[in-house]
Amino acid sequence: MLSDDLKTLLDQALGEIGTADTEALEALRVSLLGKSGSVTMLLKSLGGMDPEARKAAGAGINLLKTQITDAISARRATLDEAALTTRLAAERIDVTQPPRPEPLGAIHPISRTVEEIAAIFGAMGFAIKDGPDIENDWNNFSALNIPSHHPARAMMDTFYLTGGEVLRTHTSPVQVRTMLSEPPPIRIIVPGRTFRADHDATHSPMFHQCEGLVIEEGITLGHLKGCLSDFLSAFFGVPNLPVRLRTSYFPFTEPSMEVDIGWNKKTGEIGGGTDWLEIGGSGMVHPNVLANCGIDPRRYQGFAFGVGLERITMLKHGINDLRLFYESDVRWLRHYGFSPLSPATLHEGI
Numbered sequence: 001m002l003s004d005d006l007k008t009l010l011d012q013a014l015g016e017i018g019t020a021d022t023e024a025l026e027a028l029r030v031s032l033l034g035k036s037g038s039v040t041m042l043l044k045s046l047g048g049m050d051p052e053a054r055k056a057a058g059a060g061i062n063l064l065k066t067q068i069t070d071a072i073s074a075r076r077a078t079l080d081e082a083a084l085t086t087r088l089a090a091e092r093i094d095v096t097q098p099p100r101p102e103p104l105g106a107i108h109p110i111s112r113t114v115e116e117i118a119a120i121f122g123a124m125g126f127a128i129k130d131g132p133d134i135e136n137d138w139n140n141f142s143a144l145n146i147p148s149h150h151p152a153r154a155m156m157d158t159f160y161l162t163g164g165e166v167l168r169t170h171t172s173p174v175q176v177r178t179m180l181s182e183p184p185p186i187r188i189i190v191p192g193r194t195f196r197a198d199h200d201a202t203h204s205p206m207f208h209q210c211e212g213l214v215i216e217e218g219i220t221l222g223h224l225k226g227c228l229s230d231f232l233s234a235f236f237g238v239p240n241l242p243v244r245l246r247t248s249y250f251p252f253t254e255p256s257m258e259v260d261i262g263w264n265k266k267t268g269e270i271g272g273g274t275d276w277l278e279i280g281g282s283g284m285v286h287p288n289v290l291a292n293c294g295i296d297p298r299r300y301q302g303f304a305f306g307v308g309l310e311r312i313t314m315l316k317h318g319i320n321d322l323r324l325f326y327e328s329d330v331r332w333l334r335h336y337g338f339s340p341l342s343p344a345t346l347h348e349g350i
C-alpha cells in the first residue's frame with residue numbers, strides 16, 4: 001500500500017512518463033531514479049529510520065520504484081516502436097508497383113549485325129579493331145595504293161576537312177593502322193562508320209562497313225573464299241550459301257574481286273534462285289600496301305574484304321529503304337530491333 005504522498009508522487013510521475021518523448025523520458029528517469037533522483041532519495045532515507053518504520057515505508061517506496069521503472073520501460077518500448085514504424089514507412093520500397101511504363105529499349109539492327117559478325121569471326125580467331133572517323137589522307141588513300149591523281153578517289157567522293165583530313169570513305173585505313181602497329185600474323189575485322197557524298201534510297205552519306213584483314217605466311221585466295229563462304233553461310237543461316245567471287249578492281253588488292261551471293265531476286269530468298277547479288281569487295285592485299293606498311297611482301301601474303309553492313313542487314317531482315325536506319329523512329333525500331341537480353345551467339349544459330 002502506498003501512502004498518500006507516495007501515491008501523489010506516483011500519479012504525477014506516471015502522468016508525465018505517459019506523455020514524454022524520448023528526451024523527456026530520459027530526463028524523468030534521471031530526476032526520479034538517478035543518483036539524486038527523488039525515488040532514490042526516498043530509498044536512501046530508509047537508512048535513517050528505525051526498523052519498524054523502515055519496514056512500513058520500505059515496501060511502499062520499493063513498490064513505487066518498481067512501478068516507475070516499469071512505466072519508464074513500457075514508455076520507452078512504445079516510443080522505440082513508434083520510431084521504427086515511422087522509419088519503416090519512410091524507407092518503404094513498394095515492390096508491388098508496376099514497372100515503369102516506358103517500353104524496353106531495343107538493339108538497332110546495325111548494332112545487332114555487328115554483334116553477329118563479331119561472334120562469327122571471333123570463332124575463327126579474328127580480333128576486332130576500330131579507328132577514327134576522321135582520317136588523314138595517307139591512311140585513307142595513299143598507303144592503300146591510291147595516289148592523289150588516281151580516279152579511285154573520285155569513286156569514293158567524300159567530305160574533306162579544312163586541315164586536309166577526310167571523313168574516312170571505307171574501313172580500310174584501319175588495315176594500315178594495324179599493320180603499322182603490330183607484326184603478322186594478323187587476323188582482324190573492323191566494323192565501323194564510313195562516309196561518302198551520296199544520298200538516295202540505297203546510299204547514305206554515313207553508312208557502315210566491316211573490313212576483314214588476314215596477313216600470314218602462305219595465305220591464298222582459297223583461304224579468302226573459304227573464310228567469306230563460312231561467314232556468309234553463318235550470317236544468313238543458309239548452309240552452303242552460293243558465294244561467287246567476280247573479277248574487279250581495287251587499287252589496294254591484286255587480284256581484286258566483288259563478292260556476290262546467290263539469291264532469288266523476285267522473292268528475296270537468300271541462297272535460292274539463280275540470281276547474284278553483290279555484297280562487298282575483296283582481294284589479295286597488294287604488295288605495295290604491305291610494303292607501305294612495313295611488311296615484307298615476299299614473306300607475307302594476305303587477303304582483305306569489305307562488306308556493307310546496311311546492305312547485308314537489309315537483305316537478312318527484309319528492310320527495303322536504307323534511310324529508315326537513321327530516322328530514329330521508335331515504332332520502326334520496336335519492329336526491327338532486337339532484345340538486349342538475347343545476345344548474338346553462334347550456338348544459338350546467330
Ligand code: PHE
Pocket residue numbers: 169170171172211212250253280281282283304305306307
Ligand atoms: N574498301 C573497299 C570499298 O570500300 C572494299 C574492299 C575492302 C575491297 C577490302 C577489297 C578489300 O569499296
